[in-house]
Amino acid sequence: MLKRRRIKQxxxxxxxxxxxxxxxxxxxxxxxxGRHRETLLRRAHQDETAMQIDAWLRSPGLRAPT
Structure with missing residues (x-):
């Protein structure tokens, strides 16, 4: 069985x-x-969106869906 590599962030x-x-x-x-530049800008935007989602998920006012 393969052993999973665990990394402590x-x-x-x-x-x-x-x-x-x-x-x-x-x-x-x-x-x-060009294409490579647009790909990098898209990736930066995705990272920023992920930061906003993470902040929203960690917010104290977040309630579980009912």
Missing amino acids: TRTLTERLADEAARCREEARRLAP
Whole structure:
């Protein structure tokens, strides 16, 4: 049986997503307009959306669906 590799995260999900979004935006800023640049900008936007969803899920006012 294969053993699962477990990694203890040292930074929060929000920190990792923020760093990835900033890295993607910085790399996209240096590129000429094109497909790769648009892909990086889309990825940065997805990371920012994931941060908002994570914050919403962790909010104290969130109630379970009924």
